[in-house]
Amino acid sequence: MKPDADNQVLQETPNFHIVEVPGGPYPLWEQVLLPRAAAQAGVQLLHCTSNTAPLRAGVPLVLTLHDIIYLEPLDLRRGAWYQRAGNLYRRWNVPRVLPLCQRVLTVSAFEQARIAQRLPEAAGRLQVVYNSVGKQFRPITDNVALAAAKARYVLPDRFIFFLANTDPKKNLPGVLKALALLKKRGQLALRLVMLDFKESALEAILQELNIPELRADIQLCGYVPNQELPLIYNLAEVFLYPSLRESFGIPILEAMACGTPVITSNTSSMPEVAGDAALLIDPFKPETIADAILRLQNNPSERAALVARGLERARQFSWANTARQVLSVYEEVAVGSPTLRR
Numbered sequence: 001m002k003p004d005a006d007n008q009v010l011q012e013t014p015n016f017h018i019v020e021v022p023g024g025p026y027p028l029w030e031q032v033l034l035p036r037a038a039a040q041a042g043v044q045l046l047h048c049t050s051n052t053a054p055l056r057a058g059v060p061l062v063l064t065l066h067d068i069i070y071l072e073p074l075d076l077r078r079g080a081w082y083q084r085a086g087n088l089y090r091r092w093n094v095p096r097v098l099p100l101c102q103r104v105l106t107v108s109a110f111e112q113a114r115i116a117q118r119l120p121e122a123a124g125r126l127q128v129v130y131n132s133v134g135k136q137f138r139p140i141t142d143n144v145a146l147a148a149a150k151a152r153y154v155l156p157d158r159f160i161f162f163l164a165n166t167d168p169k170k171n172l173p174g175v176l177k178a179l180a181l182l183k184k185r186g187q188l189a190l191r192l193v194m195l196d197f198k199e200s201a202l203e204a205i206l207q208e209l210n211i212p213e214l215r216a217d218i219q220l221c222g223y224v225p226n227q228e229l230p231l232i233y234n235l236a237e238v239f240l241y242p243s244l245r246e247s248f249g250i251p252i253l254e255a256m257a258c259g260t261p262v263i264t265s266n267t268s269s270m271p272e273v274a275g276d277a278a279l280l281i282d283p284f285k286p287e288t289i290a291d292a293i294l295r296l297q298n299n300p301s302e303r304a305a306l307v308a309r310g311l312e313r314a315r316q317f318s319w320a321n322t323a324r325q326v327l328s329v330y331e332e333v334a335v336g337s338p339t340l341r342r
Contacts, residue, residue, distance in 0.1 A: 027089055030054055045330060052093040055100065060333050063097065064105045064129075067247030068118055069169065071095075083167055098122045102333045105129045105326070107248040108269035129325045131248050132317040136227060137257040139311075140234045149231035153221040156191040160293065161236035161260070163251055164194045166201065169244045171265075171283050173209060178289035180211040189297050190237055192218045233258035237303075238296050241270070242283040249273050253317055256310030261303045263292045277306065277313035 012018050021037040023029035035054045038046050046053070047062040054061075070087035071094065098104060104125050106112050116123040140146060149155070164172045175192070182188035194202075197220055206212045224232060233239065239255035241264040252273050255262050262278040264270045271280055279295065281288040296303050 026086075027093075031056075045333060047326070047330070051090050053097045053101070055093075055097055057100070061097075061101045062103045062105065062329060062333060063101045064107075065094065065098075065111075065115060065122075066107055067111055067245075068094065068115055069245055069247070071118055095119065101125060102336065103127060103329050105329065107131050108272050110269040110272055111247040127325075127329065129322055129329075130317055131250050131253075132319040132322055133250060133253045133257050133314065134319070137230050137233065137254045137314075139259040140230060146231060146235060149228060150235055153193075153224065153232070154219065155193060155221070155232070155235055156219060158189065158237050159191045159193045159219065159235075160238045160240050161193050161232055161255070162240045164197050169246070171242050171244050172205060174242055174244075174283055174286050174289060175240060176206065176209055176211060176214060177286035178293065179217060180209070180214050181286060181290040182293060183214060183217060187294055187297075188217060190293070192240075193221060193232070193236070194218060195221050195232070196223045229254065230258055233260045236260050238263060238293060240289070240293070241265070242281055242289050243268075243270065244283050246270055252278065253314045257314035259307050259311055261296055261306035262310060263289070263296065275309075275313050275316075277309035279306070 010016075010018060019037065019041055021029065021033055023033040030048075030052060031054050035046075035057055039058055043059055045060045045062065046057045047064070048054075049064045051064070051066055053063050070090040098119055099121055101122075102125065104115070104122050105127055106115060107128070107130060109128055112126050112128050116126060162175055164170055164175070179188060179192060199220060202218065202220065203212070203215065206214055221232075233255050236255075237260075239251070239260045239262045241249060241252055241255070241262060243249065243265055245268045246265075247269055249264065249270050252262055252264055252270065256274075256277060262274065263281060264274050264278045265283040266280040267283060270278075274280065279292045281292050283289070296306070
């Protein structure tokens with residue numbers, strides 16, 4: 001069955017065809033329906049790009065293993081139910097499927113080291129292939145489009161952009177504590193803009209942290225389509241990404257490519273992605289987040305320097321280069337596979 005082309009991010013080309021595989025729960029879809037559809041389509045190599053794969057693929061298998069956070073200690077009380085269920089499925093699948101993969105790709109040198117340490121049987125087949133960002137993430141000079149987005153999402157004149165969700169690693173409590181510190185000192189000049197976050201969830205965490213007065217400094221914008229995100233980045237004065245743990249951190253590059261200065265963490269993969277083009281903070285210490293916000297809030301010259309370095313940094317990552325590296329992996333797997341050589 002062909003998907004509705006108007007609703008697809010990917011479009012067919014003469015050498016790229018889309019086959020929709022409908023199904024039920026994800027484990028059933030991946031373990032039963034996907035290999036069946038691959039066999040019917042005559043697939044000769046199966047590349048699964050989201051951490052897990054069928055245990056009986058029937059053809060040479062390449063896996064993109066973005067991270068192994070779910071193999072680390074889990075707090076099953078945190079995060080949405082689908083996040084917890086997904087982590088349990090990955091925890092079951094990944095150790096079993098890795099020995100079946102001809103090649104395992106991951107997205108940073110940091111994550112490569114973590115995988116090799118935790119799952120040493122994969123070490124000889126691991127390869128880093130960096131992510132990148134779409135061409136729509138760029139500086140926007142169309143003032144009409146920017147003004148329309150500002151009005152549509154009721155954005156403040158000056159704001160910090162933070163992509164929050166209920167995943168504990170995104171560090172929403174740390175961000176709120178940092179803002180509360182600035183507010184207490186009378187130094188908070190920027191509001192916080194958060195997308196697609198429920199009012200009830202925000203109020204609950206503010207009450208838990210005993211800082212309900214911070215609600216007036218936060219703008220919830222609801223759902224924003226991906227194609228509109230560049231407008232939000234361009235309007236933001238600061239992009240805040242103080243995660244506790246990431247395997248890559250695409251939003252760091254999205255913000256940089258839009259000319260927005262970035263504050264991110266000094267942990268896991270984030271320094272590897274950001275290079276010298278962001279302010280690095282300790283995400284476990286809200287006071288360091290607060291200090292970085294204050295620096296960019298009050299120092300236009302530092303903001304300008306970060307913008308320039310960020311634009312250059314983002315240009316060093318390319319989906320075209322990613323595609324060339326992945327194609328090279330396919331060719332190497334084909335050389336080692338009699339089925340693919342025929």
